[in-house]
Amino acid sequence: MATAAEHQTARSAPDQAAADAARTAAQQSAFDAAVAADERIEPRDWMPDAYRASLVRQIAQHAHSEIIGMQPEANWITRAPSLRRKAILMAKVQDEAGHGLYLYSAAETLGTSRDELLDKLHSGRQKYSSIFNYPTLTWADVGAIGWLVDGAAITNQVPLCRCSYGPYARAMVRVCKEESFHQRQGYESLLALSRGTEAQHAMAQDAVDRWWWPSLMMFGPPDDESSHSEQSMTWKIKRHSNDELRQRFVDICVPQAESLGLTLPDPDLVWNEERGQHDFGAIDWTEFWAVLKGNGPCNEQRITQRKSAHDEGAWVREAAAAFAAKHGEAKA
Ligand SMILES: [Fe+2]
Numbered sequence: 001m002a003t004a005a006e007h008q009t010a011r012s013a014p015d016q017a018a019a020d021a022a023r024t025a026a027q028q029s030a031f032d033a034a035v036a037a038d039e040r041i042e043p044r045d046w047m048p049d050a051y052r053a054s055l056v057r058q059i060a061q062h063a064h065s066e067i068i069g070m071q072p073e074a075n076w077i078t079r080a081p082s083l084r085r086k087a088i089l090m091a092k093v094q095d096e097a098g099h100g101l102y103l104y105s106a107a108e109t110l111g112t113s114r115d116e117l118l119d120k121l122h123s124g125r126q127k128y129s130s131i132f133n134y135p136t137l138t139w140a141d142v143g144a145i146g147w148l149v150d151g152a153a154i155t156n157q158v159p160l161c162r163c164s165y166g167p168y169a170r171a172m173v174r175v176c177k178e179e180s181f182h183q184r185q186g187y188e189s190l191l192a193l194s195r196g197t198e199a200q201h202a203m204a205q206d207a208v209d210r211w212w213w214p215s216l217m218m219f220g221p222p223d224d225e226s227s228h229s230e231q232s233m234t235w236k237i238k239r240h241s242n243d244e245l246r247q248r249f250v251d252i253c254v255p256q257a258e259s260l261g262l263t264l265p266d267p268d269l270v271w272n273e274e275r276g277q278h279d280f281g282a283i284d285w286t287e288f289w290a291v292l293k294g295n296g297p298c299n300e301q302r303i304t305q306r307k308s309a310h311d312e313g314a315w316v317r318e319a320a321a322a323f324a325a326k327h328g329e330a331k332a
């Protein structure tokens, strides 16, 4: 009597192709139904190749942004104006390293190794958020980054807590809690400067002037030019469009800037009674694309520093691997 496996191999090629197609169609409809029902897709579940690739691209870019984002602020750790500010800043920069780790781990559940992703970052084949290619010129930039950059990150990331891919959604829950602390420490630091001496107030205003527009660019290109948005929304990776999130961020920031006693550098920023939202000025997308293509003020510096940190950390990775091997042997 033939076994089931023999029956399988005995199947003619067209039969096999038809069976494969039927199975894929069934898997696809189970996936679609799970997404439609707002269920989470988990690592062992079947998923379309394009969904997997899109998640890897987005999670990797997010992870890279977390670790490259440590650099501009780390620049001020040794020059923080007080022990309290230094302790806060160190904790914040460490949190960003942690965010990178959760996200690289989430990407690993999709079958992509951390080494591979770092390699793509170092060789420029994967991007990180362009905001981190701007320099931190004064201490007030640390406050402006916390208030605006972490603030924009939260606006982007809160809806990602409901992302259809389970490991990414769960990583975001914790990341958002920490980002909220980052945003508040930035706000509080700017408030202290704004209420300080005239020079301190001017320094806070200058930082906000420089970080405002790049923060608005963090939401990505306008909806009609955003190449990945529509598909991501169908898959429920993304829940809101770039322009929707940008608008939400502007509406949140305006009253906060008022309480800070600082001005947002946009003469066209005005409340629109009819829309129930703020109108704001045109974003300089030429600058955005230039920075994205590698021509921002700090692109080269960021990648050079990242690569040398990676090289200098080689001994730590080797030691950790050797320890793990030894531990494994002892257990065996
Ligand atoms: Fe972060």
Ligand SMILES: [Fe+2]
Residues within 6 Å of the ligand: 096, 150, 153, 178, 179, 182
């Ligand atoms: Fe942060």
